[in-house]
Amino acid sequence: MKKILLSLVALVGTIAAIAQISDGVSATLQNGEITSVFYGYDSFKDAVAAAPEEGSIITLSPGAFSNPGALTKSMKIYGAGFEKDASNNISETRVNGDLTITSTDEFSPVVRIEGIYYTGQAVINGTQLVANTEIIKCSFGYFYNRAETNNIIIRQCYIRNWVNGQDKKTTAFVVANCWLSGMEPNFAAGSQVSVDHCIIVDSWYSQGPYFYTNNIINPAHYYRFSAGATCYNNVCSNNKLDVGGNNVCEGNYDQSLWTDCKTLFADGQDNWDYATEDGTPRTWELANPETYVGTDGTPCGVTGGNFPWNPIPSTPRIISTSVDSKSEPGKLKVSIKAEARPLE
Numbered sequence: 001m002k003k004i005l006l007s008l009v010a011l012v013g014t015i016a017a018i019a020q021i022s023d024g025v026s027a028t029l030q031n032g033e034i035t036s037v038f039y040g041y042d043s044f045k046d047a048v049a050a051a052p053e054e055g056s057i058i059t060l061s062p063g064a065f066s067n068p069g070a071l072t073k074s075m076k077i078y079g080a081g082f083e084k085d086a087s088n089n090i091s092e093t094r095v096n097g098d099l100t101i102t103s104t105d106e107f108s109p110v111v112r113i114e115g116i117y118y119t120g121q122a123v124i125n126g127t128q129l130v131a132n133t134e135i136i137k138c139s140f141g142y143f144y145n146r147a148e149t150n151n152i153i154i155r156q157c158y159i160r161n162w163v164n165g166q167d168k169k170t171t172a173f174v175v176a177n178c179w180l181s182g183m184e185p186n187f188a189a190g191s192q193v194s195v196d197h198c199i200i201v202d203s204w205y206s207q208g209p210y211f212y213t214n215n216i217i218n219p220a221h222y223y224r225f226s227a228g229a230t231c232y233n234n235v236c237s238n239n240k241l242d243v244g245g246n247n248v249c250e251g252n253y254d255q256s257l258w259t260d261c262k263t264l265f266a267d268g269q270d271n272w273d274y275a276t277e278d279g280t281p282r283t284w285e286l287a288n289p290e291t292y293v294g295t296d297g298t299p300c301g302v303t304g305g306n307f308p309w310n311p312i313p314s315t316p317r318i319i320s321t322s323v324d325s326k327s328e329p330g331k332l333k334v335s336i337k338a339e340a341r342p343l344e
Contacts, residue, residue, distance in 0.1 A: 024039060024040060024063070025039070025040065025041065025043060025060070025061050025062070025063035025064065025065060026038060026039045026040075026043055026060075026061045027043035027044045027046065027047035027058055027059070027060050027061075027065070028047070028058065028059045028060075029047040029050055029051055029056055029057075029058050030056060030057040030058075030059075031051070031052055031055065031056045032055075036050060038050075041064070041065060041066050042065075042066050043060075043065065044058070044060055044065040044066065044067075044068050044095065045065075045066055045067070045068040045069070047068075048068040048069070048071065048073070048075075049068075051073055051075055052073070053073050053074065053107065054073065054074040054075075055074065055075075056073070056075045056076075057075065057076045057077075057078070058075060058076070058077045058078070059077075059078045059079075059315060060077070060078065060079045060080065060093045060095075060116065061080065061093070062079075062080040062081075062090055062091035062092060062093055063091065063093065063094070064094045064095075064096065065093070065094070065095045065096070066095075066096060066097075067095055067096055067097030067098065067120075068095075069100070070100040070101070070102040071099075071100065071101045071102065071109055071111055072102050072103075072104060072107065072109055073107075073109055074109045074110040074111065075109075075111060075112075076111075076112045076113075076114075077111070077112070077113040077114070077116070078113075078114050078115055078313060078314070078315045079092075079093030079095075079114065079115035079116035079117075079138075079313065079315075080092060080093045080115060080313065080315065081093065081115045081137070081311060081312060081313050082115060082116060082117040082137060082138050082139040082157075082158060082311060083117065083139070083158075083281055083311055085311075085312055092117050093115060093116050093117065094116075094117045094118075094119065095116055095117070095118050095119070096119050096120075097118070097119060097120045098118060098120035098121045098122065098123055098140075099113065099116075099118045099120070099121070099122040099123070099135070099138070099140055100122075100123045100124075100125070101123070101124045101125075101126075101130060101133060102124075102125050102126045102147075103125075103126030103127060103128045103129070103130050103147060104126060104127060104128075105127050105128065108126065108128050108129060108130055108131065109130070109133075110131065110132045110133060111133045111134075112133070112134045112136070113134070113135055113136070113138060114134075114136040114137050114138065114313045114314065114315075115136075115137050115138065115313030115314075115315065116138050116139075117138070117139045117140075118138065118139065118140040118141075120140065120141060121140055121141045121142045121143065121144060121161075122135060122138075122140040122141075122142070122143045122144070123143075123144045123146060124144070124145055124146060124147050124149055124152070125144075125146035125147045126146075126147045127147075128147070128148075129147070129148045129149065129150060130147050130148070130149050130150075130152070131149065131150040131151050131152075132150070132151045133149075133151075133152050133153075134152075134153045134154075134155075135153070135154045135155075135157060136153075136155055136156060136157070136313075137155075137156045137157065137310075137311055137312075137313050138157050138158075139157060139158040139159070139160065140157070140159065140160065141159075141160050141161045142161040142162055142163075142164060143159060143162075143163045143164065144164055144166050145163075145164070145165050145166050145168050145170055145173070145187065146166045146168060147168060148168055148169050148170070149168070149169075149170045149171075149173060150170065150171045150172055151171070151172045152170065152172070152173045152174070153174045153176070154174070154175045154176070154178060155174070155175070155176040155177050155178065155307050156176075156177045156178065156302075156307055156309060156310060156311065157178045157179075157180075158178070158179050158274060158311070159175075159178055159179065159180035159181065160181060161180075161181045161182075162180070162181055162182040162183060162184045162202070162204070163175060163180060163182075163183050163184065164184045164186055165184075165186040165187030165188070165191065165193075166186060167186055167187070167188055168187060168188055169187060169188035169189075169190055169191050170187050170188075170191045170192070170193065171190075171191065171192045172192055173187070173191065173192065173193045173194070174193075174194045174196070175193075175194070175195045175196075175198060176194075176195075176196045176197055176198065176305060176306075176307060177196075177197045177198065177302045177305050177307045177308065177309055178198045178199075178302070179198070179199045179201070179274055179284070179302060180198060180199070180200060180201070181201050181202045182200060182201065182202035182203055182204045183195060183200065183204035184204055191210075192210075193210040193211070194210070194211045194213070195210065195211070195212045195213075195215060196211075196212075196213050196214055196215070196305060197213075197214045197215065197294065197298075197300070197301060197302060197304050197305035198215045198216075198301075198302065199215070199216045199272070199284060199301055199302055200215055200216070200217045200218065201218050201272045202218065202221055203221035203222055203223055203224075204223055204224075210228075210229050210230070211229075211230045211232075212229070212230065212231045212232070212234060213230070213232050213233050213234065213294070213295060214233050214234065214294035214295060214296070214300045214301075214304060214305065215234045215235070215236075215300065215301070216234070216235040216236075216264070216284075216292075216300055216301040216302075217234055217235065217236035217237075218261075218272050219236060219237030219240055219255045220240075221240065222240050222241075223236075223240060223241050228247065229247050229248075229249075230247070230248040230249075231247070231248070231249040231252065232248060232249070232250060232251050232252070232295070233251045233252060233253075233294060233295050233300070234252045234253070234300065235252070235253045235258075235264070235292050235300045235301065236252050236253070236254070236255065237254060237255035238252055238254045238255075253291075253292050253300070257291070263287060264286065264287060265282070265284060265285065265286060265287060266283075266285040266286060266287045267282055267283070267285070268287075269282065281311065283303070283309070284301055284302050284303055284309055285303050286299050286300070286301060286303065289303070289304075
């Protein structure tokens with residue numbers, strides 16, 4: 001492990017800057033005005049181990065990292081993106097293994113994580129309530145909710161498999177503006193789940209008072225709801241919705257209004273794959289967005305809502321950097337010029 005300590009006024013661009021100008025992959029840990037830089041495949045693991053229990057920020061460079069293990073501390077983690085940003089020539093940040101957030105008897109972490117591709121699953125587990133956690137602009141396989149949770153937000157993510165509640169209770173669980181293979185919530189009775197402005201490719205089974213609004217749903221599969229579910233204002237096929245007692249399933253844009261996905265999406269691709277045939281990620285723009293309007297006045301699917309589809313994370317990119325030759329002993333004066341990455 002190679003580690004450098006810097007003492008300087010904290011700057012939003014500083015963290016990403018040091019990560020991107022280093023040789024090889026790096027993880028930058030910011031704790032107040034102290035910034036530590038770790039290098040190498042295990043640098044993410046080293047940064048998590050060195051972080052205090054609360055209040056730190058870790059920024060990962062593009063490249064591949066080993067898995068740091070379960071996150072049991074409150075922190076914010078930023079990567080370069082879960083897919084390559086071709087317009088700015090920035091590669092993705094990839095972590096081998098699962099994203100695991102775990103509470104203990106003594107502490108329940110609050111985590112915000114953005115811009116990382118995990119080769120494994122996303123898991124929340126532990127012995128006490130996990131709350132106020134956000135997973136933004138990431139990609140992972142299954143999502144497993146193995147602890148009682150509250151105010152969990154998953155948005156603008158590429159979820160390669162299903163979301164599963166694992167028979168645990170959740171309140172204020174939101175999946176928004178995501179491409180996901182399917183939903184198999186299985187949350188405990190009394191849970192509150194909202195799925196809004198998503199693209200759902202495979203079938204799902206709903207077992208609670210869940211709300212599905214403004215989504216685009218592959219009409220090739222059946223979707224089953226138990227009593228109390230709401231399926232409203234989605235682009236779907238009404239004859240594939242198996243609804244039971246006390247369900248609200250109305251106001252949907254039925255498939256009779258459109259023929260297949262090549263007429264629904266602007267790129268004309270006749271499948272629900274995440275990428276085009278040449279591997280380019282799709283934008284999921286609708287061919288006729290004025291026809292399929294969400295309850296909020298924006299298009300149904302991932303391009304509408306409060307957080308329209310955009311896989312580029314909020315971390316800035318570096319324009320230039322320099323080190324002052326007159327730096328004091330024990331302190332390194334770094335001058336960094338950064339700019340926000342364009343969101344369009």
